[in-house]
Amino acid sequence: MLTLRQLRYLSALARHGHFGRAAEACAVTQPALSMQIGDLERTLGVKLVERRPGEVVLTEVGREVVRRGEDVLAMSRDLVDFARHRGGVLTGRLTLGVIPSLAPYLLPRILPVLQRQFPELRLELRETQTRQLLDDVKSGALDAAMLALPLGETGIDTLKLFDDTFLLAVPADDPRPAEQRISASQIDQSRLILLEDGHCLRDQALAFCATARGGPAAAGTAFAASSLSTVIQMVA
DNA sequence: CCAACGTACTCGCCTAGGGC
DNA sequence: GCCCTAGGCGAGTACGTTGG
Numbered sequence: 001m002l003t004l005r006q007l008r009y010l011s012a013l014a015r016h017g018h019f020g021r022a023a024e025a026c027a028v029t030q031p032a033l034s035m036q037i038g039d040l041e042r043t044l045g046v047k048l049v050e051r052r053p054g055e056v057v058l059t060e061v062g063r064e065v066v067r068r069g070e071d072v073l074a075m076s077r078d079l080v081d082f083a084r085h086r087g088g089v090l091t092g093r094l095t096l097g098v099i100p101s102l103a104p105y106l107l108p109r110i111l112p113v114l115q116r117q118f119p120e121l122r123l124e125l126r127e128t129q130t131r132q133l134l135d136d137v138k139s140g141a142l143d144a145a146m147l148a149l150p151l152g153e154t155g156i157d158t159l160k161l162f163d164d165t166f167l168l169a170v171p172a173d174d175p176r177p178a179e180q181r182i183s184a185s186q187i188d189q190s191r192l193i194l195l196e197d198g199h200c201l202r203d204q205a206l207a208f209c210a211t212a213r214g215g216p217a218a219a220g221t222a223f224a225a226s227s228l229s230t231v232i233q234m235v236a
Numbered sequence: 237c238c239a240a241c242g243t244a245c246t247c248g249c250c251t252a253g254g255g256c
Numbered sequence: 257g258c259c260c261t262a263g264g265c266g267a268g269t270a271c272g273t274t275g276g
Contacts, residue, residue: 020258028248031259031260032249034260056259240274240275241273242276245263249267251265254259
Protein backbone atom coordinates (compact mmCIF):
# COMPACT_ATOMS: atom_id res chain seq x y z
CA MET A 1 0.00 0.00 0.00
CA LEU A 2 1.40 3.35 -1.02
CA THR A 3 1.48 5.78 1.92
CA LEU A 4 2.02 9.52 2.37
CA ARG A 5 4.89 8.64 4.69
CA GLN A 6 6.69 6.86 1.83
CA LEU A 7 6.19 9.87 -0.45
CA ARG A 8 7.53 12.18 2.25
CA TYR A 9 10.63 9.99 2.68
CA LEU A 10 11.16 9.81 -1.08
CA SER A 11 10.87 13.59 -1.34
CA ALA A 12 13.50 13.98 1.39
CA LEU A 13 15.76 11.48 -0.38
CA ALA A 14 15.41 13.44 -3.63
CA ARG A 15 16.35 16.67 -1.84
CA HIS A 16 19.34 15.29 0.09
CA GLY A 17 20.59 12.65 -2.35
CA HIS A 18 21.68 10.60 0.64
CA PHE A 19 19.77 8.00 2.70
CA GLY A 20 21.37 9.00 5.99
CA ARG A 21 20.79 12.74 5.63
CA ALA A 22 17.25 12.20 4.28
CA ALA A 23 16.50 9.99 7.29
CA GLU A 24 17.87 12.63 9.65
CA ALA A 25 15.66 15.27 7.98
CA CYS A 26 12.64 13.01 8.56
CA ALA A 27 13.70 12.35 12.18
CA VAL A 28 14.08 8.59 11.65
CA THR A 29 17.07 6.28 11.32
CA GLN A 30 18.54 5.37 7.94
CA PRO A 31 17.20 1.76 7.89
CA ALA A 32 13.67 2.98 8.59
CA LEU A 33 13.81 5.29 5.58
CA SER A 34 15.55 2.69 3.46
CA MET A 35 12.81 0.12 4.17
CA GLN A 36 10.03 2.57 3.28
CA ILE A 37 11.74 3.46 -0.01
CA GLY A 38 12.15 -0.26 -0.72
CA ASP A 39 8.46 -0.91 0.06
CA LEU A 40 7.47 1.94 -2.24
CA GLU A 41 9.58 0.51 -5.07
CA ARG A 42 7.98 -2.92 -4.58
CA THR A 43 4.47 -1.41 -4.45
CA LEU A 44 5.02 0.56 -7.66
CA GLY A 45 6.98 -2.23 -9.30
CA VAL A 46 9.71 0.15 -10.52
CA LYS A 47 13.19 1.15 -9.40
CA LEU A 48 13.08 4.72 -8.10
CA VAL A 49 16.65 5.11 -6.90
CA GLU A 50 20.04 4.07 -8.26
CA ARG A 51 22.24 3.12 -5.28
CA ARG A 52 25.77 3.91 -6.40
CA PRO A 53 28.92 3.97 -4.28
CA GLY A 54 29.08 7.40 -2.71
CA GLU A 55 25.89 8.74 -4.23
CA VAL A 56 22.18 8.11 -4.63
CA VAL A 57 20.59 9.10 -7.93
CA LEU A 58 16.90 9.08 -8.80
CA THR A 59 15.93 7.14 -11.92
CA GLU A 60 13.88 8.91 -14.59
CA VAL A 61 10.76 7.22 -13.22
CA GLY A 62 11.90 8.15 -9.71
CA ARG A 63 12.09 11.85 -10.61
CA GLU A 64 8.57 11.75 -12.02
CA VAL A 65 7.27 9.87 -8.95
CA VAL A 66 8.88 12.54 -6.73
CA ARG A 67 7.24 15.32 -8.75
CA ARG A 68 3.80 13.71 -8.62
CA GLY A 69 4.31 12.64 -5.00
CA GLU A 70 5.04 16.22 -3.95
CA ASP A 71 1.79 17.26 -5.63
CA VAL A 72 -0.01 14.57 -3.60
CA LEU A 73 1.68 15.76 -0.38
CA ALA A 74 0.72 19.36 -1.11
CA MET A 75 -2.87 18.30 -1.79
CA SER A 76 -2.99 16.30 1.44
CA ARG A 77 -1.75 19.34 3.42
CA ASP A 78 -4.33 21.45 1.63
CA LEU A 79 -7.05 18.94 2.52
CA VAL A 80 -6.06 18.98 6.20
CA ASP A 81 -5.99 22.78 6.22
CA PHE A 82 -9.41 22.95 4.59
CA ALA A 83 -10.93 20.46 7.03
CA ARG A 84 -9.46 22.22 10.05
CA HIS A 85 -10.39 25.72 9.02
CA ARG A 86 -13.34 25.00 6.69
CA GLY A 87 -12.09 27.41 4.07
CA GLY A 88 -11.61 30.38 6.41
CA VAL A 89 -8.89 32.83 5.34
CA LEU A 90 -5.77 32.98 7.55
CA THR A 91 -7.08 30.83 10.39
CA GLY A 92 -5.28 28.08 12.29
CA ARG A 93 -1.56 27.34 12.08
CA LEU A 94 0.70 29.08 9.57
CA THR A 95 4.42 28.35 9.55
CA LEU A 96 6.36 31.28 8.15
CA GLY A 97 10.11 31.53 7.57
CA VAL A 98 11.95 34.86 7.45
CA ILE A 99 15.55 35.71 6.57
CA PRO A 100 17.59 37.26 9.44
CA SER A 101 18.14 40.55 7.61
CA LEU A 102 14.34 41.08 7.42
CA ALA A 103 12.97 39.52 10.60
CA PRO A 104 13.99 42.03 13.31
CA TYR A 105 12.92 45.01 11.20
CA LEU A 106 9.71 43.71 9.61
CA LEU A 107 8.14 41.34 12.15
CA PRO A 108 7.62 43.85 14.98
CA ARG A 109 5.68 46.00 12.50
CA ILE A 110 3.50 43.34 10.88
CA LEU A 111 2.83 40.94 13.78
CA PRO A 112 0.54 43.30 15.76
CA VAL A 113 -1.43 44.03 12.56
CA LEU A 114 -1.78 40.30 11.79
CA GLN A 115 -2.94 39.54 15.32
CA ARG A 116 -5.52 42.33 15.14
CA GLN A 117 -6.87 41.46 11.70
CA PHE A 118 -6.65 37.65 11.94
CA PRO A 119 -7.16 36.67 15.60
CA GLU A 120 -7.75 33.02 14.63
CA LEU A 121 -4.31 32.82 13.01
CA ARG A 122 -1.64 30.92 14.98
CA LEU A 123 1.64 32.04 13.43
CA GLU A 124 4.78 29.95 13.92
CA LEU A 125 7.92 31.80 12.86
CA ARG A 126 11.35 30.53 11.89
CA GLU A 127 14.32 32.78 11.23
CA THR A 128 17.10 31.23 9.16
CA GLN A 129 19.03 31.65 5.92
CA THR A 130 17.58 31.55 2.41
CA ARG A 131 18.84 28.08 1.41
CA GLN A 132 17.28 26.39 4.46
CA LEU A 133 14.02 28.33 4.04
CA LEU A 134 13.72 27.24 0.40
CA ASP A 135 14.31 23.60 1.37
CA ASP A 136 11.70 23.87 4.13
CA VAL A 137 9.10 25.42 1.82
CA LYS A 138 9.72 22.70 -0.77
CA SER A 139 9.45 19.93 1.83
CA GLY A 140 6.31 21.44 3.35
CA ALA A 141 7.99 22.11 6.71
CA LEU A 142 7.12 25.76 6.11
CA ASP A 143 3.92 27.11 4.52
CA ALA A 144 5.67 30.22 3.20
CA ALA A 145 8.82 32.29 3.59
CA MET A 146 9.76 35.95 3.28
CA LEU A 147 12.93 36.17 1.18
CA ALA A 148 14.78 38.52 -1.14
CA LEU A 149 13.95 38.18 -4.85
CA PRO A 150 14.92 36.86 -7.32
CA LEU A 151 15.13 33.30 -6.03
CA GLY A 152 16.29 31.51 -9.17
CA GLU A 153 14.43 28.44 -7.90
CA THR A 154 11.86 26.29 -9.69
CA GLY A 155 8.82 24.79 -8.01
CA ILE A 156 8.16 27.74 -5.71
CA ASP A 157 5.59 30.46 -6.37
CA THR A 158 6.72 33.97 -5.50
CA LEU A 159 4.81 37.16 -4.76
CA LYS A 160 6.57 40.52 -4.62
CA LEU A 161 5.63 42.34 -1.40
CA PHE A 162 7.68 45.54 -1.52
CA ASP A 163 10.86 47.19 -2.74
CA ASP A 164 13.58 47.85 -0.19
CA THR A 165 16.16 50.60 -0.65
CA PHE A 166 19.76 49.37 -0.74
CA LEU A 167 21.70 51.54 1.73
CA LEU A 168 25.42 51.98 2.41
CA ALA A 169 26.30 52.35 6.10
CA VAL A 170 29.29 54.64 6.73
CA PRO A 171 30.86 56.14 9.89
CA ALA A 172 29.21 59.35 11.17
CA ASP A 173 32.19 61.48 10.08
CA ASP A 174 31.96 60.40 6.43
CA PRO A 175 31.93 63.64 4.39
CA ARG A 176 29.38 62.49 1.81
CA PRO A 177 25.81 63.84 2.25
CA ALA A 178 23.28 61.28 3.51
CA GLU A 179 21.05 61.59 0.43
CA GLN A 180 23.87 61.04 -2.09
CA ARG A 181 23.55 58.09 -4.46
CA ILE A 182 26.68 55.94 -4.32
CA SER A 183 28.05 53.92 -7.21
CA ALA A 184 30.04 50.76 -6.65
CA SER A 185 33.25 52.46 -7.80
CA GLN A 186 32.94 54.95 -4.90
CA ILE A 187 33.17 52.17 -2.31
CA ASP A 188 36.56 51.12 -0.95
CA GLN A 189 35.95 47.39 -1.27
CA SER A 190 39.05 46.51 0.77
CA ARG A 191 37.27 47.98 3.83
CA LEU A 192 33.87 46.44 3.20
CA ILE A 193 32.17 44.73 6.15
CA LEU A 194 29.58 42.12 5.17
CA LEU A 195 27.33 39.49 6.68
CA GLU A 196 28.77 35.98 6.82
CA ASP A 197 28.39 33.37 4.06
CA GLY A 198 24.86 32.17 3.35
CA HIS A 199 23.15 35.54 3.87
CA CYS A 200 21.49 36.75 0.69
CA LEU A 201 22.22 40.38 1.60
CA ARG A 202 25.93 39.52 1.46
CA ASP A 203 25.50 38.09 -2.05
CA GLN A 204 23.49 41.13 -3.14
CA ALA A 205 26.17 43.49 -1.79
CA LEU A 206 28.92 41.55 -3.56
CA ALA A 207 26.88 41.53 -6.79
CA PHE A 208 26.50 45.31 -6.54
CA CYS A 209 30.24 45.75 -5.95
CA ALA A 210 30.99 43.49 -8.92
CA THR A 211 29.39 46.11 -11.23
CA ALA A 212 32.42 48.35 -10.54
CA ARG A 213 35.00 45.65 -11.18
CA GLY A 214 33.34 44.07 -14.20
CA GLY A 215 33.84 40.72 -12.53
CA PRO A 216 33.25 38.91 -9.28
CA ALA A 217 33.81 40.97 -6.14
CA ALA A 218 35.64 39.64 -3.11
CA ALA A 219 34.67 40.35 0.48
CA GLY A 220 36.90 43.12 1.85
CA THR A 221 37.74 42.52 5.50
CA ALA A 222 38.29 39.23 7.26
CA PHE A 223 35.35 40.04 9.53
CA ALA A 224 31.93 38.61 8.69
CA ALA A 225 28.94 39.39 10.90
CA SER A 226 26.01 37.15 11.72
CA SER A 227 23.57 40.05 12.09
CA LEU A 228 22.92 43.39 10.44
CA SER A 229 23.12 45.26 13.75
CA THR A 230 26.66 43.90 14.30
CA VAL A 231 27.66 45.20 10.86
CA ILE A 232 26.29 48.64 11.72
CA GLN A 233 28.10 48.68 15.09
CA MET A 234 31.37 47.68 13.41
CA VAL A 235 30.98 50.45 10.82
CA ALA A 236 30.26 52.98 13.60
C1' DC B 237 -27.33 -5.37 21.47
C1' DC B 238 -23.40 -3.22 23.12
C1' DA B 239 -19.46 -2.18 25.94
C1' DA B 240 -15.34 -4.13 27.99
C1' DC B 241 -11.58 -7.07 27.78
C1' DG B 242 -7.91 -10.18 26.03
C1' DT B 243 -5.25 -11.89 22.27
C1' DA B 244 -3.11 -11.89 17.84
C1' DC B 245 -1.54 -9.33 14.18
C1' DT B 246 0.42 -5.31 11.73
C1' DC B 247 3.17 -1.40 11.26
C1' DG B 248 7.00 1.46 11.95
C1' DC B 249 10.73 2.01 14.45
C1' DC B 250 15.25 0.83 16.57
C1' DT B 251 20.00 -1.40 17.12
C1' DA B 252 23.42 -4.57 15.57
C1' DG B 253 25.94 -6.52 12.16
C1' DG B 254 27.36 -7.61 7.39
C1' DG B 255 28.46 -6.65 2.45
C1' DC B 256 30.16 -3.53 -0.99
C1' DG C 257 31.43 5.29 4.82
C1' DC C 258 27.10 3.92 3.11
C1' DC C 259 23.23 1.03 2.59
C1' DC C 260 20.76 -3.30 3.48
C1' DT C 261 19.06 -7.14 6.31
C1' DA C 262 17.77 -9.41 10.56
C1' DG C 263 15.74 -9.53 14.86
C1' DG C 264 13.23 -7.42 18.41
C1' DC C 265 10.26 -3.81 20.66
C1' DG C 266 6.26 -0.77 21.38
C1' DA C 267 1.99 1.17 19.88
C1' DG C 268 -2.11 0.71 17.48
C1' DT C 269 -5.78 -2.07 15.44
C1' DA C 270 -8.79 -6.00 14.37
C1' DC C 271 -11.37 -9.52 16.07
C1' DG C 272 -13.41 -12.90 19.08
C1' DT C 273 -15.35 -13.67 23.65
C1' DT C 274 -17.87 -12.50 27.69
C1' DG C 275 -21.08 -10.29 30.71
C1' DG C 276 -24.63 -6.88 31.68
